[in-house]
Structures are given as C-alpha cells and as structure tokens.
Amino acid sequence: MAEALAAVLEAPKNFQFRAFPIPDVGEDDAVLRVEACGLCGTDYDQWLGHLKDWGGGMPIIPGHEVMGLIDRIGPKASKLWNVKEGDRVAIEPIIPCGHCEDCVSGAYTRCQSDLGYGLYQSTDVAPSLWGGYATHVYLHPRTMVHKLPSTIPTDLMTLVNPLSNAIRWIYEVGGVGLGSTVVIEGPGQRGLLAVATAKRVGAANIIVTGTRADAARLELASRLGATATINVDEQDPVASVVELTKGKLADVVLDVSSGAMAPILQAIDMVKRGGRVVLAGLKSNNKLNGLPIDNVVLREIELVGVLSAGWQSTEMAIDMIEKEGNSLQMLCSHSFSLENVTDAVRTLGRENPDSGDAVHVTLTPS
Numbered sequence: 001m002a003e004a005l006a007a008v009l010e011a012p013k014n015f016q017f018r019a020f021p022i023p024d025v026g027e028d029d030a031v032l033r034v035e036a037c038g039l040c041g042t043d044y045d046q047w048l049g050h051l052k053d054w055g056g057g058m059p060i061i062p063g064h065e066v067m068g069l070i071d072r073i074g075p076k077a078s079k080l081w082n083v084k085e086g087d088r089v090a091i092e093p094i095i096p097c098g099h100c101e102d103c104v105s106g107a108y109t110r111c112q113s114d115l116g117y118g119l120y121q122s123t124d125v126a127p128s129l130w131g132g133y134a135t136h137v138y139l140h141p142r143t144m145v146h147k148l149p150s151t152i153p154t155d156l157m158t159l160v161n162p163l164s165n166a167i168r169w170i171y172e173v174g175g176v177g178l179g180s181t182v183v184i185e186g187p188g189q190r191g192l193l194a195v196a197t198a199k200r201v202g203a204a205n206i207i208v209t210g211t212r213a214d215a216a217r218l219e220l221a222s223r224l225g226a227t228a229t230i231n232v233d234e235q236d237p238v239a240s241v242v243e244l245t246k247g248k249l250a251d252v253v254l255d256v257s258s259g260a261m262a263p264i265l266q267a268i269d270m271v272k273r274g275g276r277v278v279l280a281g282l283k284s285n286n287k288l289n290g291l292p293i294d295n296v297v298l299r300e301i302e303l304v305g306v307l308s309a310g311w312q313s314t315e316m317a318i319d320m321i322e323k324e325g326n327s328l329q330m331l332c333s334h335s336f337s338l339e340n341v342t343d344a345v346r347t348l349g350r351e352n353p354d355s356g357d358a359v360h361v362t363l364t365p366s
C-alpha cells in the first residue's frame with residue numbers, strides 16, 4: 001500500500017516524521033496530494049503547545065491552510081464538489097456538520113462540529129491524515145472544496161486562506177467600500193492583505209499602524225496601497241488619525257494585532273460616530289480593562305468580533321489572486337520543504353533572526 005509522509009507534532013516543539021497508509025476512497029470522499037500549506041500565527045501557537053486543549057490535541061498533523069491536487073476521488077464527491085482527479089483545489093479549515101442551526105442558516109464557519117484540518121483531529125482518528133504538513137490529506141465528505149486556477153505560482157496561491165479572512169473582515173463585515181477611511185492596526189500577513197483588499201474595494205484613506213519592529217512591513221503596506229503609516233512607538237496613533245483625517249476619523253478600524261490591548265482602546269477613539277471596529281486579533285486569553293463603554297454607547301460604535309472566512313470570501317480571494325496576484329507576490333517571503341518544518345515554524349515565530357522578516361511562510365512536501 002502506498003504511504004503518505006507527515007510531520008506529526010507529538011508534543012510541544014517536537015515534530016516527528018511518520019508514514020501513514022494512504023486510505024482508499026469511497027463514494028463520497030477523496031485524497032488530496034498536497035502542493036503546499038500556508039502557515040499563520042496559529043501554527044506557531046500550536047507548535048508552542050498553546051492550542052493543545054483545542055480539538056484532538058496531540059499527536060496531530062498541523063496545517064490548516066491546505067491546497068493541492070485531487071489524487072483520488074469518489075464519484076459522489078466528484079459530482080457534489082464539481083472537481084475531478086488532477087484538479088487543483090484549496091480546502092477550508094473547518095468541516096461543518098451541515099445540520100446545526102449555524103450550518104442551516106448559512107453561518108457554517110461558526111459550526112461547533114470540532115472537525116477540520118490541522119487544528120482538530122489527532123492522528124489517532126482514522127485515517128490520520130488530517131493536516132497539511134504532509135504529502136497527502138484525506139478529504140472528508142463534508143469538506144469545503146474550492147477549485148483553483150492551474151496557472152498561479154504555488155506560494156501566491158497559498159495566500160487564499162489569509163486573503164479570504166482579510167476580505168471577510170474588510171469587505172463583508174467591515175463594509176469598507178468606495179471612499180471609505182479605514183485604519184488597519186497590525187501590519188502582519190493578514191493586516192497587509194487587508195490593505196490590498198481595502199485598496200481593491202476603493203477605500204480612499206488606508207492608514208496602517210505598527211511598531212518600530214514593523215518598519216519593513218509598514219513599507220510593504222505603503223507599496224500595497226496604504227495612504228499613510230503610523231509607527232506607534234514614535235507617534236501617538238489616535239492624534240495621527242485625527243490629523244490625517246482632518247478630524248473626521250475612520251469609518252472602520254480593523255484590529256489584527258496579536259496580544260496587544262492598546263490598539264482596541266485606540267480604535268474606539270479613532271472611529272467616527274456610528275463607525276465600526278472589527279476585532280480579529282486574538283489576545284492570548286487576556287482580558288481588557290478600561291474599555292470606555294459610555295463612549296461606545298454615546299457614539300453608537302459597533303464592536304464586531306470575526307473569526308474566519310467562508311465560501312464567498314474564499315471565492316473572492318481566488319478571483320483576486322488570479323486577477324491581481326502579481327501585486328501580492330512581495331508578501332511571499334519564505335518557502336520551506338516539509339523536512340525543514342521546524343525551521344519554517346521558528347522563522348514564522350521570529351525565532352530565526354538570520355532568516356529575515358517572515359511575512360508569508362509556506363511549506364511544500366517536495
């Protein structure tokens with residue numbers, strides 16, 4: 001029987017390479033040959049062991065931003081997903097149940113099925129191949145499968161998942177559109193993709209905040225279409241937004257900074273009356289003190305938490321990469337082969353000072 005090779009996270013910071021049999025497919029499932037897997041901050045948290053109570057725990061094959069080629073597929077899956085063997089696809093991280101209230105009302109990304117790729121089932125759950133740090137991934141019958149164009153370079157194509165999130169935050173939930181003023185707090189991979197999205201939907205003013213350590217990323221933000229950048233170590237971000245908008249403030253503020261609380265409080269002061277603050281950065285379970293509730297009420301500010309993207313935003317991300325992917329190529333900073341998985345994760349977590357600033361990191365099996 002043919003075997004798949006996978007990097008299994010056995011314990012925090014401990015990858016072991018293991019072989020697993022490639023499962024046979026039935027009527028309604030499939031096997032994916034992985035072309036590449038994108039990494040994000042969640043991968044680094046997972047490697048550190050901070051997610052070990054989530055889903056199946058360890059041992060687990062990480063990798064939730066998976067794309068590749070359909071290796072084998074059952075006839076029913078082929079019909080329902082509208083793909084055939086050899087097609088290039090991206091899969092969504094979550095496998096929704098299809099029956100709960102969230103699923104039937106169209107909000108399947110809120111489904112509590114606890115099934116999905118890279119973050120959920122351990123390798124103890126048959127057929128073990130549930131993550132993208134591998135040569136093959138098993139595709140469950142309820143997998144959300146998106147067909148991809150065949151001509152786009154691999155590293156660029158792996159931007160589908162983070163870009164779909166940016167589209168959800170900026171466009172679908174944020175409501176940023178022609179003439180909007182938007183502040184994006186945090187110039188990481190997702191913040192930078194939010195800049196590109198804001199530009200594409202026609203925002204008039206795109207202001208990006210970051211720290212001194214983010215200098216290179218703020219430069220990237222400018223190249224992607226930011227109209228102004230603020231180094232919060234040197235400038236007061238609220239005063240800067242007041243000045244840049246001539247006192248009008250922002251229609252939408254998106255917080256994608258991780259860990260820091262100050263950006264949320266600043267967002268309340270940066271957004272205009274009736275404006276919207278989109279919260280998309282996780283804060284390591286920290287609580288926020290000092291939230292000026294009266295200010296939120298009196299100025300009718302909307303605070304919205306958003307987790308992940310869904311079907312439409314993923315399709316829009318694919319289209320955006322196909323049409324203007326060239327402008328996003330500058331974000332694809334690092335690509336690693338599967339055997340160097342530990343280097344990939346450490347580089348992502350800024351633990352490898354010599355390897356340069358990791359904006360978007362991909363892992364490829366070959």
Ligand SMILES: [Zn+2]
Nearest residue numbers: 039040042065
């Ligand atoms: Zn991710």
Ligand SMILES: [Zn+2]
Nearest residue numbers: 097100103111
């Ligand atoms: Zn459900």
